[in-house]
Amino acid sequence: MMIPVRCFSCGKVIGEHWEEFEERARDGEEDPAAVLDDLGVDRHCCRRMMVSHRDLVDVVSPYQ
Amino acid sequence: MADEFDVEFIRGDDREARILVRGLTPAFANGLRRAMIADVPTLSIDTLRVVENSSVMFDEMIGLRLGLVPLTTPDDFEYGDTVTLSLDVEGPDTAYSGDLESSDPDVKPADEDIPIIQLNENPSGENQRIELEAEAVLDDGKSHAKQSGGVAVGYRHLRKVSVVGDRGEFDEEETNILRGVIETEDGELVPTDEFDHDLTERYPGKELEVEDVPGAFVFHVETDGSMTVEELVLRGIDSIESRADELQEKVAV
Incomplete structure (x- = not known):
């Protein structure tokens, strides 16, 4: 639904980087790996949180 | 155990740092790591x-x-x-x-x-x-992971790398991956990411010997932001100290 606040495995706070990642790598043209390096999301456990995430709030909100 | 510890800051900022501590036993190093994860309240x-x-x-x-x-x-x-x-x-x-x-x-x-x-x-x-x-x-952190100030706190041995000769003329060049921090023959401390964790990048064509430096540990400390790295380490040490004092008090009747 929303990006998790922390990485499931190591506990690093990753939620704060999601909006920039989405803007630059998902909607933009930049290489996701380079964006994650730039954001300081180094470990592969934290990187999978960002790479595999999908926002669903807009999908479910008509059914409230 | 040594009477004094030698502590050296290798690099880092408020949230993440590498700290070299000499004169520790493995048990004490692990005790400190566990204290930073589970015994420092937030x-x-x-x-x-x-x-x-x-x-x-x-x-x-x-x-x-x-x-x-x-x-x-x-x-x-x-x-x-x-x-x-x-x-x-x-x-x-x-x-x-x-x-x-x-x-x-x-x-x-x-x-x-x-x-x-x-x-x-x-x-x-x-x-x-x-x-x-x-x-x-x-x-x-013992009650819930959200209460833990340390994130991915760990340590590795400090490794000493010395050149023992040249690589044989017809030996194959293989990567020699090492992660952490190395101490060179001149006593310089080099984090391995400076040469892409590959010793052959730093010492091309050399035959090397890599050994642990006894009692020297390189801690990697990262916090979630509830306190600085320095505070986390100090509060971890305080927590070990206060529990040791408590034990001494209870044992001495």
Whole structure:
């Protein structure tokens, strides 16, 4: 639904980087790996949180 | 064990650092690591009083997300002390951790840009809204991972790399991967990411010998933002010390 606040495995706070990642790598043209390096999301456990995430709030909100 | 420890800061900032400590036993190094993860208490949101929640998430889900937001933790709190925070956001907007209003100016979210919940307009035309009061409590990482100040705290041996000769003329060039921090023959400390963790990048065509330096540990300490790395290490040491004192007191009748 929303990006998790922390990485499931190591506990690093990753939620704060999601909006920039989405803007630059998902909607933009930049290489996701380079964006994650730039954001300081180094470990592969934290990187999978960002790479595999999908926002669903807009999908479910008509059914409230 | 040595009477004095030799501590050297290799590099880092407030949130993440590498620290070399000499003169430790493996047991003490591990004790310090565990103290930083599980015995240094931090403040985290634990209870909510929800006034209104018309968002797409249940109260419990919002509660979990708020609990995981790191809060700055001054050292004058006792176990079980609480701080009240409040959140009041109306859509269409996103509620961020920075929207939390704290009753104590020293206790505030360490990161202000963590999205808590996105609030839209309902099909009926009403705006989704969230209003709640939250109690943050001081507790340690043994009760819940959200109370742990350290993130991925660990250590490796310091490795000494010495050149013992040239590589044989017809030997195959193989990568020689090593992670952590090495000590060169001149006593210089070099983090391995400076040469892409590959010793053949730094010493091309040489035959090397790599051995652990006894009693020297390189700690990698990262915090969630509730305190600085320096404070986390010091509070970890304080916690070991106070428990050792307590043991001594109980044993000496």
